[in-house]
Amino acid sequence: MTDNQKKIIFLIQCEDRKGILSATSTWFFQRSYNIVHCQQHTDNIEGRYFMRIELDMHDLKTTRKELEEDFGAFANQYNLTWECHYSDYNARVAIMVSKTSHCLYDLIARKNEGDLKCDISLIISNHPDLEVIANQFRIPFYYLPVTNESKAEQEAKVMTLLKRFDIDLVVLARYMQILSPAFTHQWQGKIINIHHGFLPAFQGANPYRQAYERGVKMIGATAHYASEELDQGPIIDQDVVRVNHELSPNGLRDVGKDVERRVLAKAVQAHLESRIIMFKNRTVVFDVER
Structure with missing residues (x-):
């Protein structure tokens, strides 16, 4: 075949x-x-x-x-x-981002090269920083700022956009906001998130600094379906890379970015190719013969 x-x-x-x-x-x-x-x-x-x-x-x-x-x-x-x-249907994908661009760039590049069979229909962000990337690739960009007080209103606007663009899959490409349980419940099995593999050991804004201070020997990343319980959804893909004492916090971050790109892309590809079956809080991910 x-x-x-x-x-x-x-x-x-x-x-x-x-x-x-x-x-x-x-x-x-x-x-x-x-x-x-x-x-x-x-x-x-x-x-x-x-x-x-x-x-x-x-x-x-x-x-x-x-x-x-x-x-x-x-x-x-x-x-x-x-x-x-x-297989002749191109899923419509929405990518949600904050300020970090490495996963966004990677997904767009893989889509344009034919590795990800989908349409990236829009990009949604709580910051305006990455609009330049959306404009570069002529993808609609929506800046929806959010505060603790406006979270429900902002998510309602996100929901409206997802419905308007008839979205099939939402990818959180380093979107640094916690989605509400109501949001993740409505989109169960249709939101893929990526996070550094230090969770739950190194949480917070600067995990790579914490990793450096603890002298970690492996950098990892995990892609999973978002669930109502933070970072506890069914895991789709994971990977690790060995590191050593010579890497600075910035060096660890660079290694981490590369792992995050690869793991997120593999998870999105598996979803788009209909290779994932969920049961309870686990996934069966079938390999593809190429």
Whole structure:
């Protein structure tokens, strides 16, 4: 299968039991669908089964709505939880930032180079500093300042913009504000956040200075879905880099920026490619064969 082949992607989970894979693949076979790729995982501790199936979209002989309705009837028989995605759809992404630009630049570059298949529809910030980047790439920029007193009003404006632009995914690319539980609940599974891997050990405005003072030997970053509990959402991707005593706080920060860029991009890519299944506060992230 080539990368530009159009695919229908099903993400399926259910209680683990015999016959699920056979029944599901038979259902698609009976409707003349070619399964071009199938990945599965069994969580023996939870007793949970996860599956990702890619179908050749050329085999679609009905409307997409009819396919989903028919599969929904089949899924009800086996008590499956499922999603259906189409590779020819470009997700509409909103990026939220504050003053730091490294993750924003990286996401835009990867999108422009074709590594991230999406439309970056707008950039929202609580500071005006990064408007120049938005203008450079002709992306609509909205400056929405926020204080403790205006937080609810500011989030309402953000919500209005996300609805107006028909946004599918929100990426917090170093957005240094805490979203309200109401916001994250409404966008559950559709907000990806990045933070330095020192949490919860080094919190606050200058974690790299704290890391320097403690003589850390590893720099890390974590990308996760935002949840109502701060920085406790389902983890999508993590990475670390070994460092030593020779690095200053600024040197640690530079290493950290690079890790943050890579981890956030991998998480966003996995979401856009429909490779993530959530269960409770965990994720199953299927690798892709390239």
